[in-house]
Amino acid sequence: MTVLRSYDEMLQAAAQAGPVPVVIAAAHEHEVLLAASEAQSRGIVRATLVGDKSAIQRMAREHRLDLAGMPIVDEPDHRAAANRAMEIVASGEARVAVKGQVQTPVFLHAALRREAGLRTERLVTHVGVFEVPGFDRLLFITDGGVVLFPTLEQKVEIVSNAIAVARGLGVSTPRVALLAAADEVLDELPVTVEIATIVALQERWQAEGAIVGGPFLLDTAVSPDIARARQRGGRVAGQAEVLVGPDVQSVNTMAKGITYFAGGRMAGLVVGARVPLVVGSRADPPRTRLVCIAAGALLAARTLAS
Amino acid sequence: MTVLRSYDEMLQAAAQAGPVPVVIAAAHEHEVLLAASEAQSRGIVRATLVGDKSAIQRMAREHRLDLAGMPIVDEPDHRAAANRAMEIVASGEARVAVKGQVQTPVFLHAALRREAGLRTERLVTHVGVFEVPGFDRLLFITDGGVVLFPTLEQKVEIVSNAIAVARGLGVSTPRVALLAAADEVLDELPVTVEIATIVALQERWQAEGAIVGGPFLLDTAVSPDIARARQRGGRVAGQAEVLVGPDVQSVNTMAKGITYFAGGRMAGLVVGARVPLVVGSRADPPRTRLVCIAAGALLAARTLAS
Structure with missing residues (x-):
């Protein structure tokens, strides 16, 4: 039996399986931008950022984040950004939705409302x-x-x-x-x-x-x-x-x-919808944020492959 | 506000408050004998041992345990030993009952059955x-x-x-x-x-x-x-x-x-009866067994003092 021993192993597997197109909902948050930038530079994802464009660009300058190759969809409102992100997922342009600067219930509601078209017959679970x-x-x-x-x-x-x-x-x-x-x-x-x-x-x-x-x-x-x-x-x-x-x-x-x-760390996923939903929180340390995104990307890559 | 920072602090307080008379139910278990011997040598308890006398004496020889000053009541049967221990508590000769080589449900049943006379109006809780x-x-x-x-x-x-x-x-x-x-x-x-x-x-x-x-x-x-x-x-x-x-x-x-x-440790107490019931298990390391007994003794000493 193969077991998964560590986050490092998972990051390596995600880099091998990637890059997977993901969308970040309400990406105007330093922590999630840092994680997305790192995930993209490791070849794990190709990220589309939905959020407050000027805030995102300011954060990138301040923190010297490399957002090259990440299209930005300008949508400053949290709820609207979450909905727009789910449209991008529904269109097939992204295979994972990642929560940014938006509360988990709002993010999940955007993903799971009927109009989003992402629900399946399966129960949605954490x-x-x-x-x-x-x-x-x-x-x-x-x-x-x-x-x-x-x-x-x-x-x-x-x-x-x-x-x-x-x-x-x-x-x-x-x-x-x-x-x-x-x-x-x-x-x-x-x-x-x-x-x-x-x-x-x-x-x-x-x-x-x-x-x-x-x-x-x-x-x-x-x-x-x-x-x-x-x-x-x-x-x-x-x-x-x-x-x-x-x-x-x-x-x-x-x-x-x-x-x-x-001193354990948790990478949170919500599954059962058409794509994995990544629900890391800004209180997570940077590496855990990265691991959350990598877990969603790897899961999407493997699910599509099978 | 005074807080209790560690088991060490509790052991010191128990030694200051002791020795408290305790009874060990089914004391023919190496781990509980070791803890009782240590608690007695630190001045925390004066222990009465109820259990298989020859087995207890053999364990003391084998493991070089000092059981001086600990009366032994010969009762090889687990359930009978638990009942006998509760009689000793009911008579006032012991102020704490400690579980030895007997299963927790049997030990608690002996303590809490009406005949034992140890129940109070209070709910019994862990x-x-x-x-x-x-x-x-x-x-x-x-x-x-x-x-x-x-x-x-x-x-x-x-x-x-x-x-x-x-x-x-x-x-x-x-x-x-x-x-x-x-x-x-x-x-x-x-x-x-x-x-x-x-x-x-x-x-x-x-x-x-x-x-x-x-x-x-x-x-x-x-x-x-x-x-x-x-x-x-x-x-x-x-x-x-x-x-x-x-x-x-x-x-x-x-x-x-x-x-x-x-890597935490738990000292388990059952309270609400007339005396504290100490329910440490043999899987506990020796220090935790000692701490369990000390916790029961300290609680009994303080409860009587107040």
Whole structure:
């Protein structure tokens, strides 16, 4: 099984697969311009910038950013810029939409409203790609904020989307762990019963190129030593790359725990629409912003190739 | 405000307050004997050992443990040892019950069954005392596994119990953050509405010597920089010592995230019965086992003194 060990590996793969045409919505933000410029110079993307043209040009001068070869569509208003970016995606001129200086709900609304033509039959979900210092592989954690309290059917789609992301980004046979507050099915924890049902769909998961297991405590899912100590066998325990949380509260607090206390980084993707939506935030350090864009580009390149 | 910065500080305080009489249930376990021996030599406890006497004596010889001054009550059976330990607590001869070689549910059942006489009017809840490398203070996180899906009333008691633990262990005015997947009250996240209700009980919290705030994202609760960036003022944001999760799933995955990925340690206490119940596990490193016992002893000493 091929696993994806680090953001560096992902950046290299994205450079090999690129350049992918992307559009930045409300690109008048220093952080996203820096990331786009870096991604373009590495051959990962060809970026179209939609935003306040004079502000963009001023930022480029001030911060000495190379925006050569990046067409700018002048649209100072955030919401209008997001809508214009989605039109560019719908026309086929871009294969990834990247959030710039616009709030996530506005960006997602622009992408997912019917008029944009980017919705599909699939559920739209959030997948965070985490790099954690000292940990030997990337983790895909879902759903951190789009589907709040998923039904069983939605949970199945959350799993499918995460598998597609992990495979698209280079994990050949993702091992998916469904997390709970217990390592076994317990009546008093209904999510563990739901998990047993999802795990039972192995034919489906096999067809999607993944192995799904659970319920697992978080550490049983990721640590071979702890999995062994708790006598959890199988091909997922201790080796998971994909972690599916019970609900948004759990995923959110887990994600914050990993990023804040363990110094981890998250590259956020929203998937299920016709193209990947990249939702990095300006609070992310420059490298994480770059990784977010690269993840979207690589996913788009691989999805089109398959 | 006095905060508690580290396990070392807690161990020192426990030695000053001790020795406190404690009982170890099913003490025929090397890890708990080692911790009890260390706690006794530091003047933190006077331990009574209930368990398989010959096994205990063999372990002491093999590992050169000093069990001088620790009476042994011979009871090889786990469940019977737990029950016997609770009788010793009920008689007043011990003020803390410590879990040894017995499963947590069996230990808690022995403590909480009516016959043991240790139940009170208060809700029984779990409080984890966390030390995280690189973080400047101890965190009290609740409820990690006793109350699964608390009602509003139970949530209020969870908060009260955690305040009592934090104060008992040395935090003079605990700042309590109620966590959610958002930093604001949102209809679509019912827990945030519940949190607003709990936060509104400031008179009660003031009477209990604490300040309660929320809803907060985990990082807004603990990081002054992030709280500032998100423009969250008040006396809790960025400075919380007590973190109350939305439900057991969230607390569990957060706790595992902190311990596994950030190398944090948890000392687990179950409170609300007449005495603190110490539920460290044999997977804990020796120092954490010692800290668990010290936390229980210090809490018992302070509770009796007040």
